[in-house]
Amino acid sequence: MPHLTPLLLQQAQAGQETAIAAVLAHMMPMLRRCAAQGVCPGLEYDDAVQEGIIGLFSAVKMFDASRGAAFETYASTCIQNAVIAAQRAAGRKKHGPLNQSVPLEENHPAPGPEEIAIRNEQMNATFQAIHTRLSGFEQEVLAxxxxxxxxxxxARQLGRTPKAVENALFRLRRKLRQEQPASKL
Structure with missing residues (x-):
């Protein structure tokens, strides 16, 4: 992990790509932790990471060493705020109708019988994996x-803690990815 020096931060603020990459590499472990904590319905891990990166770029741009705060402290606050803002936006479901809408014009031909059969096999394999690889608790959490x-x-409905729910979702995603690497949960 590269060490952050005042010179490196100045270079990053000036837009030097190698300096920005070094700052990103230095902050990435913290950014990933924050993104993992920000996952919620409507905000996937990869999206939370992207929001955190945007927060980090904002921190690089706005950081002022004369204010007395360490860059890592300032950047972690900016990253956390960006992920929290993304969580709130996902919770509002403002774009839900757009994300779930069906286009009026279909330019794609209807799938052929082979493609339908392949999709059905993939769906059946996923359902089979859910029933055979996931525990009862994981199945309830998933539903x-x-x-x-x-x-x-x-957590309230199942009489568990939110951390137990988060852990169950982590485990079930891992199990289902192992079953079908091409699927995106």
């Missing part, structure tokens, strides 16, 4: 999560 419940709501 409630798919219904749009937050970690806290799921």
């Amino acid at each position: 409630l999560f798919i219904d749009g419940n937050s970690y806290e709501q799921i």
